[in-house]
Amino acid sequence: MKYKVGKNTGKKIFYIGIPAVVVLGIVWVAGLYLRSDGFEGISAAIVLEIAGSIVFALLTSISFAAWVFEDCKKRGEDAVLWVILIFITGTFVGLLLYLLRRSEVKRDCPSCGHRISLRAKYCEECGNLVENREEVMLMEKRTHHLKYLICGTVCAVLMLTCLVGFCVSLASGEGVNNSVSADKNLWNSGVITMSVETKLGNTWKVRFNSASNGFVKEAKMKIDDISEEKLYADISCGEVPEGAELILWLVQGEKAESINVTNLSEPLEYPLNEFQQGKIRIRLQINGVKEVKSQIQIK
Structure with a gap:
């Protein structure tokens, strides 16, 4: 079953999702601040690294989900289902599955609107000759919605940077109280x-x-x-x-x-x-x- 979606749904995912994630990040930091007595026992750098990892991970998902959504529309795929799958399986796993599974790019028949292959000479629905086929193929092969891909890539790099910084800080013990005899919040690294x-x-x-x-x-x-x-x-x-x-x-x-x-x-x-x-x-x-x-x- 395929869902009917608006023309600008991909933009809504991108432009509504980003501020929503930023707000959630601020709320999370505020909640941690209150719960930990003003970040007692942990440095502000650690908090920012944790918050940055979460926020940039969500922004990465939103950016790539917006690109997948637009790409699905070009290929006649179920855009909503793939976007949901990306969030459920994780950004990179879902994106890899989509790239391996996606079908060829299609276009609308200028006569009847039926989705046909770019390589088709005639529409399989109405039988009309498809004109300007070579020109359309060149246009469709160009990378579309680069802003989503660029934003997703940048956010992924920032997410990894925050994760590496957090792991280094945790391993070195800097900025985190792990002394059981210290009169401030103690932060465990185990399970x-x-x-x-x-x-x-x-x-x-x-x-x-x-x-x-x-x-x-x-x-x-x-x-x-x-x-x-x-x-x-x-x-x-x-x-x-x-x-x-x-x-x-x-x-x-x-x-x-x-x-x-x-x-x-x-x-x-x-x-x-x-x-x-x-x-x-x-x-x-x-x-x-x-x-x-x-x-x-x-x-």
Whole structure:
């Protein structure tokens, strides 16, 4: 089934899509800013590299999708279906599939409007002789809508540049806080699997199956009365390979304390009188343990 589309649909994809993506990028950066306490623990350069990668990737898709749309119209292909396919499969995969699959360029018969091959001498629908066939073939072979291709190529290069910059920054550790004892947001570069987390007030529940070595889960809590309140932790590790451990960190300002909670025989009860009233970071540093269930609270 082929869909009827307007004459300027390709331009709409291009000109409406670009500002829409830019707005989405701004919203994403603003959301990250609010969620991470003003980019605490991460440099502005890293944020721009991440945002740039996402925005330029979407702009690349939009640009090439607009070109594919126009090319489909020339060949009598289902333009809407191919544009959707490009966004679903990824820009470069979808574009490659289209270039391998696309049919020959066609033109409208000047007599009946039926789509016919550029090489056709007669229209297969009405039988009329097709004039100016050589001239039309030369015109159709020229690269069309170069602005879409140029924009897509430029955006793809910028996307790769941002990705490379982000990977280099992440590998070098510059601009990203990865110190578990630092009193600012910690940004993990690894992965955690089957993680379920809930936090209500000063009660934090988290469980997971496994995680990259050194991966850190974090929650922010608040100490209201250092003389009365304590930290309670009920933690169990289902699988502890040799050398694996789970470390509980309490971080506030320049003070950082660590407790090995790998093999707790009973729930931990930890006094907080050495800390100060106010916010405190509670962290679980995962070093190889698996199937962990934990409930941590201050009360």
